[in-house]
Amino acid sequence: MRSHYCGQLNETLVDQTVTVCGWVHRRRDHGGVIFLDMRDRDGVAQFVVDPDTAEAFANADRARSEYVLRISGRVRPRPEGTQNPNMPTGMIEVLAKSVEVLNTAVTPPFQLDEHGKVGEEVRLKHRYIDLRRPDMIDKLRLRSRISHTVRAFLENQGFLDIETPVLTRATPEGARDYLVPSRTHAGSFFALPQSPQLFKQLLMVAGFDRYYQIAKCFRDEDLRADRQPEFTQIDIEASFVEENDIMDITESMIRQLFQEVLDVGLPAFPRMTWQEAMDRFGSDKPDLRIPLELTDVDDLMKQVDFKVFSGPASADDGRVAALKVPGGASLSRKEIDEYTKFVGIYGAKGLAWIKVNERAKGLEGLQSPIVKFMENVVEELLDRVDAKDGDIIFFGADKARIVNEAIGALRVKLGADLDLYTQAWAPLWVVDFPMFEADDNGRLSPLHHPFTAPACSPEALKADPANALSRAYDMVLNGTELGGGSIRIHDQTMQSTVFDILGIGEEEAQEKFGFLLDALQYGAPPHGGLAFGLDRLVMLMAGAKTIREVIAFPKTQSAACLMTDAPGEVSAEQLKDLNIRLRQKAKAESTAE
């Protein structure tokens, strides 16, 4: 039906007759002539319709914004002075010979170039219009290209694309499962997978050796921040490997992806232990674009006569950390108040600070509400953080968890607010994670999942689980966890030990993962893998602000689709088929019975 996409038209086609199909992006009448900017997925080109071509003119005259047209005509250079060098098609226009209206359009709820004027709700309801924006088409095209490049890389490396079930058994990934009532097994439910974790391990037991899948995963969580109930993982697993094998392959994959898709050569990924990341950045996914670091000052603050600092500095689970911001002395009182509020979100009870106005003047040259309490250590403190005139030093003093979260987040916020970035892309590996994390009651839960192999023997693990390290690794980019993985447990004794430590009894383990424990008996190879969050990866590469921008039909924070109005009501008959009833209804019915 067409000879070219609109975006393909350029000077090389001058004097040729072309046919395009697309949407009326803009229409102007000027000097008795109609100008149509025609849009398709490749771009926009200008068509001129002259009253000489009577039928074409009549059709063009009917055409409104977003009408679907098929236009043929001759390409010609734009007249001197009307060229637009900012548009790929800006040097030419097409003199239309025929204009065919393929479909009409009522006035859209918003103009594409005015999408910012309407709320996201309106745009989600009419997603098929919002997706017409060239920006959105480009983002989803980039996503397609990323998937394809990743697949090509993995196929090349001998990974097999194997589909795992979507209707499966509830798994223990921590989040809430989406459930699907079974009709044929009354009272039973399938769960949608939170990840293909167990299946990919079973594929290794089966000997597939190298597996990958770009898989939909599901978590029925409250959608804080930027999450979706269904999301996509690049899921990878291999046998007879150690940490370095998986890290090398996946690092190459990401590096090749950036090179091919963005023409960006990423630096080699540094490796940092989890402990170092927490100590220096207060985070297990540090944004290394920002040249700020937390400095431990526990030893100094133990010596001050200021409970707010000396308390956490002396407590086992406490921490006092300083964050020096070069040039930060120019922050206003109001700005500091804002940051104080900000760290409050993370539970910090305040934000102490010292402005270094003129170090040479000693205490005189410092400005701070708290420096009076720490005169005995202030010089050593300033030396330790290498404070210079014009700097500000912020402090967090609390439980280590709170200090890390609050000051870690403050560091990231300051980096953005003050535009401190030293580079566009800062990838790294975080390794040597603890095996478990303890809640406030000291109960241990897996930091990753219960199939992660520890870096020690079952005996050593049992002896001191709280301090055991795991064989897990996370890939972090610009402060975002791109992917995480580990070497898995392939030994049944080790797996039982871990369940034991987690307080999962034999019966519960059999009930929940009996099939995995069984499988480990029958000759499981050493194996490990990694899973990337595709949505987040695409978001970063596309420079998008939320993952909703890189998902064709996303859901809202309350897990609804405004376009299709899902979830929706279903008939009583359907529920009866599934052997369930609504809780509210059930009450009413029981009264009637």
Next chain:
Amino acid sequence: MRSHYCGQLNETLVDQTVTVCGWVHRRRDHGGVIFLDMRDRDGVAQFVVDPDTAEAFANADRARSEYVLRISGRVRPRPEGTQNPNMPTGMIEVLAKSVEVLNTAVTPPFQLDEHGKVGEEVRLKHRYIDLRRPDMIDKLRLRSRISHTVRAFLENQGFLDIETPVLTRATPEGARDYLVPSRTHAGSFFALPQSPQLFKQLLMVAGFDRYYQIAKCFRDEDLRADRQPEFTQIDIEASFVEENDIMDITESMIRQLFQEVLDVGLPAFPRMTWQEAMDRFGSDKPDLRIPLELTDVDDLMKQVDFKVFSGPASADDGRVAALKVPGGASLSRKEIDEYTKFVGIYGAKGLAWIKVNERAKGLEGLQSPIVKFMENVVEELLDRVDAKDGDIIFFGADKARIVNEAIGALRVKLGADLDLYTQAWAPLWVVDFPMFEADDNGRLSPLHHPFTAPACSPEALKADPANALSRAYDMVLNGTELGGGSIRIHDQTMQSTVFDILGIGEEEAQEKFGFLLDALQYGAPPHGGLAFGLDRLVMLMAGAKTIREVIAFPKTQSAACLMTDAPGEVSAEQLKDLNIRLRQKAKAESTAE
């Protein structure tokens, strides 16, 4: 951890030291030496462990079937007389220097080469063992290769891989939906998609122009024959296209796939109207490998004094069809009885037949329980089917639907039983489908789905819907529908007309597909597409007997996974979160309240 896969070892490696990781496939002790056949996903190779290498020998001695080992050694030619030219690695063996036990294995529930001795149930329960069979690995490897080849083709053609939601709204594809209760919207349900149909149409409205996806789809049907509750579609849609565009692209895709993956050059796909397919083969997915055809004999049978034939021959909805089987006169009475039973499955009340023993002898030369009723037409009948000595002619006489199903199925069965195939691969397109099919009460339902464009105007459609043709097309291979598609309705008036004919009122239409009707208003391009059943395609290409053989973790006929024991029970708390309760339980509770 290894230098080679087992299957890669061959004569070119003689005298080199290699390391493999894999499973003990077979172990033999012979003359004080241990022979280990080591298996990985690439094949099997023979390792020899000598008592000289004491540690290696001790480990090899421990090793049992399915132990996981790492073995290093030197490749050497097998001694004269012990070579196995049927094995890719059969000319060499490896003299082991070190044997490391990576994991032990208890005795598996069945030996891989004796899998036929246990029921499918045992194999599904221990799927990770069943998948170790080289045959299964090869099938899933083929599947991976097919997906990859299809993707590469479509990417090359400018199709964008776009993911559509899995948690969505109930759609009207005819089958039962799987439902997912929403926690955040109490009393509401998501449905799992039966296909991405509506979303891909909306992507066309959004201007993506060329879309594809290898998508999971879900149908909660009773699993007769060879179906799975979740299955995979190669889903394709394009804008500004007509039937031929989609058919050309997808035919090229399948042809290229067969060439690249199977090294098979498929013939050009003939096109056949639905009517012709039904008339000649009694099926809309005729297996053209079989050189048998149905012949219409209504006109002749109207003239006979035999109600069983003359009735259907004269009825509007009746049909009498003859199926001549060359050489079939040698079928025994018992065989014919079996075929009579067989057509009974499809509702045929009997199976009339005429054996042509010696045509030259006239009626004398025929053998048949019914020929006495049709002496007046028998010569014309024999001429029409071109009967030769030794042939048998079967008859179906009933409602056309029953005759087509019964004799169509008989044709396929005879083709298989008598091995009548004339070629390995017989693809074709079936086109010009009716728009609707009528049930016994004359109520119309869509033959494909209600978004299929008719081949006529809305007015013509309204005037005679029962005889209207659609712009649908099916790709058929060896009697299996590989894929089906159509040009879709892109005009709101046409869509309303179709809903009208189907008895879907305006309110119901708005309620169910309001978002699609809305979208059609805002400038929908002409568009169409096709969806292939990937499982079935792989099954055919792999020469597998069921789709379960080409799915890593399939479900049983009752939609259960024997390995994970899904679906399973869930906690009362989970149900409460979802605002549902079990029907049975609800009663018990209501008594207690």
